[in-house]
Amino acid sequence: MRLSRTSVAAALVALLALGGPALAAPTAAALPVRPAAVPADAATVTVTGEGSASAEPDLAVVGAGVEATAKTSQAAMDTQSKAAAALLAAVRAEGVADRDVRTESVSLQPVHDYTGGAPRLTGYQAAQSFTVKVRQVARTGAVLQAVTDAAGDAARIGFVVFGVSDPAPLQARAREAAHADARAKAEQYARLSGRALGRLISLSEDASTTPRPVPAAGDTPGAGMAAVPAAPGEIRATATVTAVYALV
The missing domain is CATH 3.30.70.2970 (Protein of unknown function (DUF541), domain 2)
Structure with a gap:
């Protein structure tokens, strides 16, 4: 026996109305969460930022x-x-x-x-x-x-x-300076390229020197x-x- 498209659609509607688990729509929690990918052809700029901070020894x-x-x-x-x-x-x-x-x-x-x-x-x-x-x-x-x-x-x-x-506050100031330096460079390169600076895609700390006495x-x-x-x-x-x- 061949079922018409109308019959199949009606059967699906009936099952959904009955709460059939096999046909229930997936919940938001069941959906996989993936980070937003950067298109392969997207234009990016990579910069290195350097920063330092000084303080009197205590x-x-x-x-x-x-x-x-x-x-x-x-x-x-x-x-x-x-x-x-x-x-x-x-x-x-x-x-x-x-x-x-x-x-x-x-x-x-x-x-x-x-x-x-x-x-x-x-x-x-x-x-x-x-x-x-x-x-x-x-x-x-x-x-x-x-x-x-x-x-x-x-x-x-x-x-x-x-x-x-306490070296932590001094090191934090150095990191802030490095971050600001990186963004300033990126803004300059974007301007020179005739583009606007978009979102930050990635950020990594290459090196830091904890304040050390000499x-x-x-x-x-x-x-x-x-x-x-x-x-x-x-x-x-x-x-x-x-x-x-x-x-x-």
Whole structure:
């Protein structure tokens, strides 16, 4: 038996009216969601944006320590411990909180004299190193001086680095500058091409440099130091992005 087109249409209408699941219209949730594709022949412009931001440092990190040499290991450790205690007392007197002082290493090793070829034990060297965070940058020089005054010839200054306690806002400003730079370049290229700048298609961060302090001093013995000037300078963060815009 052959059904006419009219009969088939009537049957479908009846099934839909009955709520037949097989013929129910798909819901919005069942439809696949696909990102809007860029037509293959669409005109685009790809640009690189660079940005930077600067700030005054609000933190100094000092690498300080003590070192002592003696005939016996016990004597070396005793001398080192006494110098370390004096160092810690001095930085605390300068207003540095206990949470901002951390022991980085403690060492004890033999000292040999290699004159004549065969090594000859001459004593022992004991050392201890600390990192000291100075949250009042203007006090950095005073802390350095306090270390050398307290520990004397045993004092060692390994480094002084400056930075920011919270680098996130500075890095965010660098990213904003990079984004603005990319858009300004894209607008210029669109204008030169006789087009208008369309929507942003893609954006990726190529590189960013989290604000990092730069070493300001080498390994310097403490003896003989008078006033200790410190120049914090400026902390800088940078960011580079690649952006693709449509041209309309």
